Amino acid sequence: MKAGAYAAGEGRERRSTRQLEATYRALCERDDHPSAEQVYASVRAALPSTSRGTVYRNLQKLVEDERIRVVPVAGRSARYDGRVEPHDHFVCTACGDLVDVHRADAPVAKPPRGLGGHRIEAVAVTYFGLCRGCRPATSPRAMD
Numbered sequence: 001m002k003a004g005a006y007a008a009g010e011g012r013e014r015r016s017t018r019q020l021e022a023t024y025r026a027l028c029e030r031d032d033h034p035s036a037e038q039v040y041a042s043v044r045a046a047l048p049s050t051s052r053g054t055v056y057r058n059l060q061k062l063v064e065d066e067r068i069r070v071v072p073v074a075g076r077s078a079r080y081d082g083r084v085e086p087h088d089h090f091v092c093t094a095c096g097d098l099v100d101v102h103r104a105d106a107p108v109a110k111p112p113r114g115l116g117g118h119r120i121e122a123v124a125v126t127y128f129g130l131c132r133g134c135r136p137a138t139s140p141r142a143m144d
């Protein structure tokens with residue numbers, strides 16, 4: 001970015017705050033854990049002048065500030081979560097649907113002790129499988 005591209009520092013700052021908040025809002029108003037690309041699309045709809053790089057940087061900043069969470073998904077792009085309280089996730093390996101799993105429904109196993117001096121600070125569990133929509137209709141109902 002060229003120096004002096006913006007007339008006043010204040011205007012520029014207000015613009016980046018607006019873009020940051022738009023990124024945060026885009027995430028909080030949905031619970032489907034969008035990818036960075038999907039967040040970019042909704043921010044663009046609200047503030048068309050926002051660049052992809054700005055949205056990616058803002059997501060990074062929101063994660064660092066612990067206002068949002070990043071949910072890594074093996075083999076797919078990371079997903080973002082507007083809910084920061086501890087909870088787990090279910091990922092459909094067919095369609096990529098990512099939904100919240102409440103700890104009350106699936107209590108987390110006790111973490112192992114003595115990990116060679118490593119200290120556990122957080123635990124995140126991701127369950128993989130087929131969602132209702134992707135599960136074959138003939139699937140046994142015993143798994144429900």
Ligand SMILES: [Zn+2]
Binds near residue numbers: 095097131133134135
């Ligand atoms: Zn699915």
Ligand SMILES: [Zn+2]
Binds near residue numbers: 089100
């Ligand atoms: Zn979540």
